[in-house]
Amino acid sequence: xxxxxxxxxxxxxxxxxxxxxxxxxxxxxxxxxxxxxxxxxxxxxxxxxxxxxxxxxxxxxxxxxxxxxxxxxxxxxxxxxxxxxxxxxxxxxxxxxxxxxxxxxxxxxxxxxxxxxxxxxxxxxxxxxxxxxxxxxxxxxxxxxxxxxxxxxxxxxxxxxxxxxxxxxxxxxxxxxxxxxxxxxxxxxxxxxxxxxxxxxxxxxxxxxxxxxxxxxxxxxxxxxxxxxxxxxxxxxxxxxxxxxxxxxxxxxxxxxxxxxxxxxxxxxxxxxxxxxxxxxxxxxxxxxxxxxxxxxxxxxxxxxxxxxxxxxxxxxxxxxxxxxxx
Amino acid sequence: xxxxxxxxxxxxxxxxxxxxxxxxxxxxxxxxxxxxxxxxxxxxxxxxxxxxxxxxxxxxxxxxxxxxxxxxxxxxxxxxxxxxxxxxxxxxxxxxxxxxxxxxxxxxxxxxxxxxxxxxxxxxxxxxxxxxxxxxxxxxxxxxxxxxxxxxxxxxxxxxxxxxxxxxxxxxxxxxxxxxxxxxxxxxxxxxxxxxxxxxxxxxxxxxxxxxxxxxxxxxxxxxxxxxxxxxxxxxxxxxxxxxxxxxxxxxxxxxxxxxxxxxxxxxxxxxxxxxxxxxxxxxxxxxxxxxxxxxxxxxxxxxxxxxxxxxxxxxxxxxxxxxxxxxxxxxxxxxxxxxxx
Numbered sequence: 001x002x003x004x005x006x007x008x009x010x011x012x013x014x015x016x017x018x019x020x021x022x023x024x025x026x027x028x029x030x031x032x033x034x035x036x037x038x039x040x041x042x043x044x045x046x047x048x049x050x051x052x053x054x055x056x057x058x059x060x061x062x063x064x065x066x067x068x069x070x071x072x073x074x075x076x077x078x079x080x081x082x083x084x085x086x087x088x089x090x091x092x093x094x095x096x097x098x099x100x101x102x103x104x105x106x107x108x109x110x111x112x113x114x115x116x117x118x119x120x121x122x123x124x125x126x127x128x129x130x131x132x133x134x135x136x137x138x139x140x141x142x143x144x145x146x147x148x149x150x151x152x153x154x155x156x157x158x159x160x161x162x163x164x165x166x167x168x169x170x171x172x173x174x175x176x177x178x179x180x181x182x183x184x185x186x187x188x189x190x191x192x193x194x195x196x197x198x199x200x201x202x203x204x205x206x207x208x209x210x211x212x213x214x215x216x217x218x219x220x221x222x223x224x225x226x227x228x229x230x231x232x233x234x235x236x237x238x239x240x241x242x243x244x245x246x247x248x249x250x251x252x253x254x255x256x257x258x259x260x261x262x263x264x265x266x267x268x269x270x271x272x273x274x275x276x277x278x279x280x281x282x283x284x285x286x287x288x289x290x291x292x293x294x295x296x297x298x299x300x301x302x303x304x305x306x307x308x309x310x311x312x313x314x315x316x317x318x319x320x321x322x323x324x325x326x327x
Numbered sequence: 328x329x330x331x332x333x334x335x336x337x338x339x340x341x342x343x344x345x346x347x348x349x350x351x352x353x354x355x356x357x358x359x360x361x362x363x364x365x366x367x368x369x370x371x372x373x374x375x376x377x378x379x380x381x382x383x384x385x386x387x388x389x390x391x392x393x394x395x396x397x398x399x400x401x402x403x404x405x406x407x408x409x410x411x412x413x414x415x416x417x418x419x420x421x422x423x424x425x426x427x428x429x430x431x432x433x434x435x436x437x438x439x440x441x442x443x444x445x446x447x448x449x450x451x452x453x454x455x456x457x458x459x460x461x462x463x464x465x466x467x468x469x470x471x472x473x474x475x476x477x478x479x480x481x482x483x484x485x486x487x488x489x490x491x492x493x494x495x496x497x498x499x500x501x502x503x504x505x506x507x508x509x510x511x512x513x514x515x516x517x518x519x520x521x522x523x524x525x526x527x528x529x530x531x532x533x534x535x536x537x538x539x540x541x542x543x544x545x546x547x548x549x550x551x552x553x554x555x556x557x558x559x560x561x562x563x564x565x566x567x568x569x570x571x572x573x574x575x576x577x578x579x580x581x582x583x584x585x586x587x588x589x590x591x592x593x594x595x596x597x598x599x600x601x602x603x604x605x606x607x608x609x610x611x612x613x614x615x616x617x618x619x620x621x622x623x624x625x626x627x628x629x630x631x632x633x634x635x636x637x638x639x640x641x642x643x644x645x646x647x648x649x650x651x652x653x654x655x656x657x658x659x660x661x662x663x664x665x666x667x668x669x
Contacts, residue, residue, distance in 0.1 A: 023476075025475070051474075051475055052475075056502065057498075057501050057502055057505060059494075059498040059501065059502065061464065061494055061495055061498050062464050062467070062495070062498035062499055062501070062502045064464075065461065065463070065464020065465055065467070065468065065495060065498070065499065066464050066465075066467045066468040066471055066499070066502055067468060068464070068465055068468060069453075069464060069465030069466060069467060069468020069469050069470075069471070069472075069482075070468035070469070070471050070472045070475075071468070072453060072454075072465065072468070072469070073402070073468065073469050073472035074472070075468075075471075075472050075475070075476075077468075089494070092458055092461060092495075093461060093464065093495075096456055096458045096461060097456060097461050097465070100456065101454055102659050102660070102661070102662070103439070103659050103660055104436055104439055104440050104444070104446070104454055104456065105435075105436060105446045105448075105454040106433075106436050106437030106439060106659060107437075107658070107659040108434075108446060108447065108448045108454065109446060109448055109453065109454045110662070141660050142660055142661070144661075165661075165662040166661050166662055
């Protein structure tokens with residue numbers, strides 16, 4: 001089983017799906033000749049031609065809208081938003097159109113589109129190359145939203161997204177692209193959408209998260225084990241629909257829950273996860289539900305100390321985990 | 328010169344390849360749409376239905392365009408005033424009445440959407456929404472699929488001149504122009520975006536914008552059925568030849584208020600409306616048929632009686648049809664919703 005980077009796993013998923021099904025194609029800015037600004041689509045144009053790895057005009061609403069139209073016809077488009085920060089011009093197409101096509105047509109028309117968008121900071125991207133816009137789309141019924149942390153999941157979930165009959169937003173973490181390296185099978189496997197995954201079994205505290213912060217949580221858990229703090233870690237993987245059963249099971253395991261995400265705290269995914277736990281098992285808890293999130297500022301500044309202040313890291317996560325354990 | 332003389336002996340519709348039967352059929356759909364629209368206004372005023380959005384004054388261009396397309400294979404992305412278009416594309420008065428009464432059997436949306444939000448996969452009428460012009464990139468997506476899959480259909484999309492100011496119009500046009508896609512964009516310039524007159528909406532002509540996207544833009548009298556038919560037919564031929572999109576700006580006038588929630592006398596005069604009523608394309612087409620000896624007032628009376636009867640039956644059917652079950656509100660968010668779980 002080859003070791004590969006998270007970004008390679010995403011590329012491999014697209015390549016395999018394009019080989020499997022000729023209606024699958026990728027469109028976006030710089031995805032063709034250049035192979036993507038991050039190299040995510042590198043080699044696809046050479047293999048599949050410039051129609052199936054299509055360089056588009058700089059217009060996100062058209063990238064999403066044209067993909068939606070093609071999907072309604074029966075194609076399986078993967079629309080790339082170069083940065084999730086630039087996704088907002090396409091929001092009307094995603095929320096008013098893609099999310100509602102099945103519902104508004106009473107199940108007559110469908111929209112099996114995938115929209116890929118890199119999220120997250122820590123790359124000196126400043127306000128507009130660092131955002132985590134999950135909460136803008138989260139809570140829009142009709143959309144599925146995936147945010148993988150591992151390279152294995154990135155491949156399996158993207159392949160599941162391409163085959164899904166409904167619109168899926170695939171939030172890939174750009175800091176994970178090169179940071180996360182692991183064994184990824186070359187065979188045709190799928191990771192099901194809507195199913196969370198226990199990354200680490202533990203007995204003292206439960207950490208629920210998705211995407212990059214899990215990297216810090218796993219490191220912190222390793223170190224906290226030496227302090228006899230045992231952390232149970234759940235990777236949501238899919239943030240819509242949330243895996244309620246897995247969330248409740250993980251929370252029950254320890255009775256102490258910390259929810260972590262880089263998106264800012266107010267109105268984030270963590271608020272919903274917290275509400276689910278509070279609704280179902282408040283009296284089984286041994287501590288208040290805690291959240292560690294990005295601060296409620298408009299976006300991440302580029303200046304290094306400011307970026308460091310905004311970003312989560314192993315030490316911040318470890319401290320929050322220890323505080324909860326000691327509660 | 329001789330051949331020209333002999334051509335002139337043919338009537339215009341024959342020159343365009345339309346039979347007497349076809350032009351009478353066109354007229355029939357125009358009258359049907361007009362009657363439907365008038366009936367829906369009355370139903371709303373009588374409190375039988377909640378809302379109606381009108382297309383009176385726009386039926387001529389809508390029906391003419393539909394006849395110029397291939398109604399067996401093309402994909403249609405109409406906007407909310409296109410009753411004439413969707414009727415000509417195969418939707419029935421009963422279908423429209425089920426929609427306006429918001430009944431379960433409504434083929435457009437099962438009673439979920441406002442009237443005028445068309446959709447029928449069977450008829451290749453693509454489901455639409457209320458935020459205007461989002462359908463333009465969708466039409467481009469269908470045309471892209473045609474090119475990628477080497478299929479000989481075109482997509483046809485309509486919108487108002489107000490909508491032509493949205494980003495999605497420009498983004499869609501540009502994308503279609505870059506890839507020379509088989510899409511026909513028809514702006515139904517009805518002179519008003521609700522209350523805002525065209526001179527406050529446009530600094531130039533909608534048709535001229537096509538120049539910037541690298542394809543032809545044609546302004547046409549939307550009250551002239553045969554001219555609209557001609558330009559849409561030519562646009563379709565260009566598209567099928569692989570020569571790319573065409574933008575058509577059909578000039579017309581919205582004779583009715585924007586919707587049943589609108590009082591148009593707050594922003595325009597009765598005189599202005601009456602002046603435009605004289606230019607009504609439906610009336611003009613009727614006169615054309617009579618002048619060419621293929622239509623009579625007797626036939627007109629028979630047609631109106633027949634359509635009125637059909638309308639009455641459709642109205643009764645729509646009125647008496649069951650509503651969706653309240654809990655069906657929860658169905659069809661995702662695939663498989665509502666299926667019986669094993």
